[in-house]
Amino acid sequence: MKRIALFASGSGSNAEKIAEYFADRPEVEISLILTNNPKAGVIERARRLHIPVLVFDRTTFYGSERIVRLLRKQEIDLVVLAGFMWLIPEALVRAFPNRMLNIHPALLPKYGGKGMYGHFVHEAVVSAGEAESGITIHFVNERYDEGAVVFQTACPLDPTDTPEDVARKVQVLEHRYFPEIVEKVLNQLK
Template sequence: MKRIALFASGSGSNAEKIADYFADSADVDVTLLLTNNPKAGVIDRARRGFGKNTHVPVLLFDRTTFYNSDRITQFLQQQQIDLIVLAGFMWLMPAGLVSAFPDRIVNIHPALLPKYGGKGMYGHFVHEAVVAAGEGESGITIHFVNEHYDEGQIIFQASCPVLPTDTPDDVAHSVQVLEHTHYPRVVADVLARL
């Protein structure tokens, strides 16, 4: 049984899609959700059982615990986590955690990296930048995580057109469709190679 830990800071739609994808799996368990945001919508989603009544325990942590101790790393190791999946998690992963889980932390970014990546480039900020630059396409990048924002090895990309009349909200919708379609499947592919 492969065990996944989800990290999320926001509403949790990607986390829910991943939990739903593996809900009936005999080989994969979405073991827990970790969040730094006590007001994150993902907490309610996890506690009510995501979409297929798959209850996922929640661990809330603060910045000091995350960056100034190895308690999160030790906890994940004690839980025998095979893969860490970032699903809208906004903090940079600490070097100790990255080194404890080499090529076992994946993230999704709402643009075609290396464009529109790095610190401060997340969510609506990315879509606003894409529209402002007059890009003809955007998309998603799923990548391994290292100690730098959005610089890990790319695993998968998918694109969508950006029309001249598109607003950042239009781009966000198109990108979210790609996220929900591809992220669970790519996570499954990564797990199959572990």
């Protein structure tokens, strides 16, 4: 059995789509959802899906190896960042080399880096007058949004699109492709 741990900071719609995607696949288990936000919507989604949740703080995440030890104890094969906002500490990156995926709501390398998430990305895309946006799924390294790209896909934008319109179009791509790419990467693991 392959085991996945999901990290999320917000509503958790991508985490839920991934969990639903693997629900009928006994060879894959969503073992744990981890969040840095005690008020995150992902917590309620995880409860509904009967997936254990761990809420942690900044000191635990950056000042200890507790998360790494927990993931190893749970024999996690793949770590998936599904809307997780904190930079991943080096110890965690080293513990899961090429076994940690992130999704970014833009076509990297454009609109990536510290502070570029959610509506900030979509506002920047609209302000720049881009003709398209999309998603990038990439491996995680020690810097925001700079890991090797695994998958990208784009959607056309209309000149009248608002940041909210862009967000809706991008989320359709996230929900459609992220679970499939997680499965593809999982199947390539030895």
